Amino acid sequence: MEDDFIPVRLSVNGVPHRLFVEPRRTLLDMLREDLELTGTNAGCEHGSCGACTVLLDGQSVRACLLLAVQANGHEVTTVEGLAQHGRMHPLQEAFWEKQALQCGFCTPGMLMTAYELLQQNPDPTEEEIRSALSGNLCRCTGYQHIVEAIRLAAQRLREGAEAATSSGTTA
Amino acid sequence: MTTTVSERAWIGKDLKRREDPALLMGTVTYINDFKIAGMLHAAVLRSPYAHARIRAIDTSAARALPGVQAVLTGKEAAEVIGPVPAFCAEPVVEHAIAVEKVRYAGEAVVAVAAESRALAEDALDLVEIDWEPLPAVTDALSAMQPGAPLVHENLGTNVVYDHVFTFGDVDGDFARADHVIRRRLRWPRATAAPLEPNGAVCAYDPARDTMEIWSNTNMLNSASWVMSSMLKIPPHKLNFYPMYTGGSFGSKHFLAKVIGIAGALSKVTGRPVKFMEDRLDNLMANDSQGPERLYEAELAVTKDGQFLSLRLRTIDDYGAYFIFAITGNTNMMAQITGPYTIRSVETGIKAVLTNKNQQTVFRGAGSDVGNWVLERLVDAAAEQLGIDRVEIRRRNFIQPDQFPYKIPTGNVYDSGNYPGVLDLALGHFDLDAWRQQQAQARQEGRYLGIGLATAQQRSTYSSTEFWFHNPAPATGLNSTPESVRISVGPTGGVTVTMFSPFWGNSPETVVAQVVAEELGIDPRDVNVTYDSTAHALPSAGPGGSRMTVMLAGAVHGAAARLKEKIFKIAAHMLEASVSDLELVGGQVRVKGVPSSSVSLADIGMRAYWFKLDLPPELESGLEGTFTYDHPYTTKPHDDRKDLGVFYPIMGHAAHLVAVEVDIETGAVRFKKYVAVHDVGTVLNPRSLQGQIRGGIAQGIGLALLEEVRYGPDGQNLTSTFVDYLLPSASDVPAIEVYHHETPSPFTAYGVKGGGEGGRMVAPPAVTSAIEDALRPFGISIDEMPITPEKIVRWVKEAQSRHQRQTN
Ligand code: FES
Numbered sequence: 001m002e003d004d005f006i007p008v009r010l011s012v013n014g015v016p017h018r019l020f021v022e023p024r025r026t027l028l029d030m031l032r033e034d035l036e037l038t039g040t041n042a043g044c045e046h047g048s049c050g051a052c053t054v055l056l057d058g059q060s061v062r063a064c065l066l067l068a069v070q071a072n073g074h075e076v077t078t079v080e081g082l083a084q085h086g087r088m089h090p091l092q093e094a095f096w097e098k099q100a101l102q103c104g105f106c107t108p109g110m111l112m113t114a115y116e117l118l119q120q121n122p123d124p125t126e127e128e129i130r131s132a133l134s135g136n137l138c139r140c141t142g143y144q145h146i147v148e149a150i151r152l153a154a155q156r157l158r159e160g161a162e163a164a165t166s167s168g169t170t171a
Numbered sequence: 172m173t174t175t176v177s178e179r180a181w182i183g184k185d186l187k188r189r190e191d192p193a194l195l196m197g198t199v200t201y202i203n204d205f206k207i208a209g210m211l212h213a214a215v216l217r218s219p220y221a222h223a224r225i226r227a228i229d230t231s232a233a234r235a236l237p238g239v240q241a242v243l244t245g246k247e248a249a250e251v252i253g254p255v256p257a258f259c260a261e262p263v264v265e266h267a268i269a270v271e272k273v274r275y276a277g278e279a280v281v282a283v284a285a286e287s288r289a290l291a292e293d294a295l296d297l298v299e300i301d302w303e304p305l306p307a308v309t310d311a312l313s314a315m316q317p318g319a320p321l322v323h324e325n326l327g328t329n330v331v332y333d334h335v336f337t338f339g340d341v342d343g344d345f346a347r348a349d350h351v352i353r354r355r356l357r358w359p360r361a362t363a364a365p366l367e368p369n370g371a372v373c374a375y376d377p378a379r380d381t382m383e384i385w386s387n388t389n390m391l392n393s394a395s396w397v398m399s400s401m402l403k404i405p406p407h408k409l410n411f412y413p414m415y416t417g418g419s420f421g422s423k424h425f426l427a428k429v430i431g432i433a434g435a436l437s438k439v440t441g442r443p444v445k446f447m448e449d450r451l452d453n454l455m456a457n458d459s460q461g462p463e464r465l466y467e468a469e470l471a472v473t474k475d476g477q478f479l480s481l482r483l484r485t486i487d488d489y490g491a492y493f494i495f496a497i498t499g500n501t502n503m504m505a506q507i508t509g510p511y512t513i514r515s516v517e518t519g520i521k522a523v524l525t526n527k528n529q530q531t532v533f534r535g536a537g538s539d540v541g542n543w544v545l546e547r548l549v550d551a552a553a554e555q556l557g558i559d560r561v562e563i564r565r566r567n568f569i570q571p572d573q574f575p576y577k578i579p580t581g582n583v584y585d586s587g588n589y590p591g592v593l594d595l596a597l598g599h600f601d602l603d604a605w606r607q608q609q610a611q612a613r614q615e616g617r618y619l620g621i622g623l624a625t626a627q628q629r630s631t632y633s634s635t636e637f638w639f640h641n642p643a644p645a646t647g648l649n650s651t652p653e654s655v656r657i658s659v660g661p662t663g664g665v666t667v668t669m670f671s672p673f674w675g676n677s678p679e680t681v682v683a684q685v686v687a688e689e690l691g692i693d694p695r696d697v698n699v700t701y702d703s704t705a706h707a708l709p710s711a712g713p714g715g716s717r718m719t720v721m722l723a724g725a726v727h728g729a730a731a732r733l734k735e736k737i738f739k740i741a742a743h744m745l746e747a748s749v750s751d752l753e754l755v756g757g758q759v760r761v762k763g764v765p766s767s768s769v770s771l772a773d774i775g776m777r778a779y780w781f782k783l784d785l786p787p788e789l790e791s792g793l794e795g796t797f798t799y800d801h802p803y804t805t806k807p808h809d810d811r812k813d814l815g816v817f818y819p820i821m822g823h824a825a826h827l828v829a830v831e832v833d834i835e836t837g838a839v840r841f842k843k844y845v846a847v848h849d850v851g852t853v854l855n856p857r858s859l860q861g862q863i864r865g866g867i868a869q870g871i872g873l874a875l876l877e878e879v880r881y882g883p884d885g886q887n888l889t890s891t892f893v894d895y896l897l898p899s900a901s902d903v904p905a906i907e908v909y910h911h912e913t914p915s916p917f918t919a920y921g922v923k924g925g926g927e928g929g930r931m932v933a934p935p936a937v938t939s940a941i942e943d944a945l946r947p948f949g950i951s952i953d954e955m956p957i958t959p960e961k962i963v964r965w966v967k968e969a970q971s972r973h974q975r976q977t978n
């Protein structure tokens with residue numbers, strides 16, 4: 001069996017890893033089981049709920065549909081990578097303020113999808129947000145508070161970026 | 172003593188939930204995240220047939236696979252565990268793993284424990300089963316026919332329960348009525364489908380004959396004694412740990428099968444075993460499908476639109492098992508006559524077994540159905556009598572001065588102001604403007620519709636609803652307590668311990684707010700923890716919109732006990748009398764003399780480590796525990812002509828909805844949605860709004876999308892999220908939510924439960940809106956989900972009817 005294991009090198013939330021996985025192991029299982037990053041959740045494992053959304057080189061992917069070996073040589077970001085030094089990311093802060101979660105199970109996937117959206121579109125309309133979220137199911141909130149939170153975070157991130165530019169500082 | 176609204180420091184404050192940071196950072200431990208040394212992983216083989224006898228199972232190849240530790244057929248499992256605990260008195264026996272025959276597609280037949288989940292699944296592929304397929308029966312009407320295949324042979328019939336309840340002079344009221352409104356209505360089978368499936372880790376210790384259980388069951392403390400018979404371990408040797416739960420909506424009450432499977436495998440391997448459902452497991456076999464009912468419904472009405480009596484006959488498809496008996500039907504008897512002064516009611520219930528996964532409870536627990544049926548009748552009465560839909564409701568509302576109000580079934584409504592709620596909703600909706608827009612749109616060939624529902628949301632269940640339908644119940648429970656412990660440590664830190672888990676709502680926020688209110692401290696300084704059942708005080712756990720009411724009551728009571736001791740110690744320290752003291756901002760001081768004070772920290776240190784300086788009659792330590800019982804419940808009468816008070820903490824809501832229906836595509840677009848809810852004193856507006864909006868989203872899902880479907884052979888056609896459609900971000904509109912507050916006279920602070928209301932009121936409002944949009948076609952909507960296909964078909968049929976008539 002051992003011979004069937006394949007080496008994977010990748011970076012997760014900025015930390016380099018080298019491990020051996022079965023070819024059939026999904027990225028989701030590798031993150032959760034091998035790296036013990038259990039913030040990313042398994043809601044369906046067939047690609048339709050979005051709970052397992054993580055970023056692969058900045059692009060959102062469903063970790064349940066990707067094989068661990070496909071992440072070889074790539075950078076993965078999970079929900080654990082959003083907060084810096086124990087301080088929540090503005091998206092997380094906004095989710096908290098707007099109560100954009102109840103059970104929290106969809107939340108890591110929502111955050112990663114929203115993160116990608118705001119990277120691509122710093123000022124999305126409500127409709128753009130809703131369409132970006134269309135692959136992430138939430139059974140608890142009815143989405144409205146999530147939409148509001150993403151708008152709030154977008155606004156704060158824009159203001160932050162402007163302040164940074166006008167004061168001449170670099171990130 | 173209850174403080175008045177203006178004096179309250181924290182109750183009613185719009186605080187951020189304290190549960191959220193850990194959830195947002197991904198650091199909470201859900202059951203699937205939980206690991207323990209030596210843990211094995213289970214997987215389950217499920218029946219491909221809806222109804223079949225198991226002739227033989229060959230597990231030898233599976234057992235031979237390296238890394239496989241145990242393989243259990245139903246027969247083998249039955250040697251170590253008993254049947255799944257049931258609340259029904261009827262002899263309907265369910266096993267966690269089917270024995271001899273399967274009764275629905277997806278029922279468990281073999282379970283494997285192996286070193287990894289993948290290995291366990293590999294082993295399942297090697298199991299060989301010799302099946303004898305039997306004819307399946309997949310709808311209640313055929314199941315009732317003589318000669319239909321029997322789901323449980325021992326019953327001799329598939330009609331497992333059949334009874335008519337009559338309350339008041341129904342025949343007389345119908346005879347006196349000027350009109351009888353009749354509708355034949357169909358409520359679809361839906362399912363809770365929380366994003367997190369069910370799971371359990373069971374660790375059996377053969378040396379001590381104990382089992383530790385980590386799971387996402389909601390009802391920890393009932394689970395321990397209820398599941399003892401299944402696990403064949405005495406209740407005091409079971410220890411259930413609370414876990415963060417990724418949503419339940421009624422679907423995670425007991426999780427007996429999941430715990431039974433992990434428990435049996437742990438018993439035979441002597442190692443901890445995790446069984447985590449995947450989505451397929453959950454959608455096929457989670458035992459939490461909602462009601463599937465056919466109604467013959469009649470409302471007796473006078474010519475001026477007064478509702479006299481309600482007569483219902485239902486056939487309810489319970490699926491293959493019956494663990495909660497007819498709870499979904501008894502539940503709705505708490506509010507069966509809605510907010511209206513209907514003085515008599517009759518409800519006939521036929522519960523039918525079929526080859527489907529069973530029905531238990533789903534947010535609303537049957538009262539959601541009752542609301543929809545009644546509001547359909549009310550809309551129909553308005554139409555038939557030519558009375559405006561708003562006006563006919565007003566004419567029949569129970570008035571604010573009529574509370575407490577006893578309805579014909581015997582349940583009592585504590586308080587309410589239904590005209591007030593409706594007025595508030597109308598004020599935010601602007602009905603006249605929408606009616607104008609509707610008229611204009613119709614001229615342009617567009618179809619706008621306005622929907623209205625005014626309906627009840629009972630809260631705070633009492634356990635008599637589980638058995639009062641039955642003259643000789645197996646268990647006649649009648650309490651539903653909830654407890655907390657508040658302790659002040661030696662440095663003054665306040666910790667509240669709960670004995671029911673986080674299940675997706677805000678229990679930590681609730682208790683922190685209430686304890687802050689009572690002790691005059693900041694809720695952010697309160698630590699909140701959970702304890703396992705080995706250390707627990709009586710706690711029934713979440714369900715039936717009870718936790719806010721029950722936790723508020725428990726904290727209120729525990730704080731009172733704690734304060735008694737705090738004041739005794741402070742009086743001793745300050746050489747004052749207890750009656751001269753007050754607790755303000757975490758300080759106990761002599762009234763009017765702020766300089767003469769001691770802090771909670773001073774008192775805590777004294778209480779823990781200075782016994783010789785305490786009043787001699789006090790023991791060391793500083794804590795208050797309290798078990799809050801249901802504030803108002805009574806037993807049903809023996810003849811069941813009066814069911815007693817069983818759901819008196821009665822919320823109410825009015826929803827007003829504007830939709831546009833595209834008759835070409837059948838698409839329904841929301842233009843405006845206003846929801847006004849009255850759940851008594853609002854404890855935390857933000858979390859309540861979340862509950863309401865989330866519930867409405869589920870109600871919209873039910874009205875437009877959701878249905879568990881089975882093929883004629885009993886195959887589950889909705890076993891993935893591709894087929895079972897949950898509403899997505901583009902299906903649910905922005906919803907305006909407003910609160911109306913009519914405090915309950917019976918609960919601490921006057922709070923009522925609001926967890927289910929959104930889902931209980933949205934379906935009739937949305938149905939009403941779509942029916943109104945399609946009024947030019949004369950379509951009356953008698954079923955859900957109202958899918959685009961159905962809308963297009965109904966319109967086409969109406970058009971061809973019209974054509975035939977004009978030709
Ligand atoms: S778990 Fe990956 S999409 Fe649902």
Ligand code: FES
Pocket residue numbers: 100101102103104105106107137138139140141366417418675
């Ligand atoms: S918060 Fe529970 S699924 Fe989204």
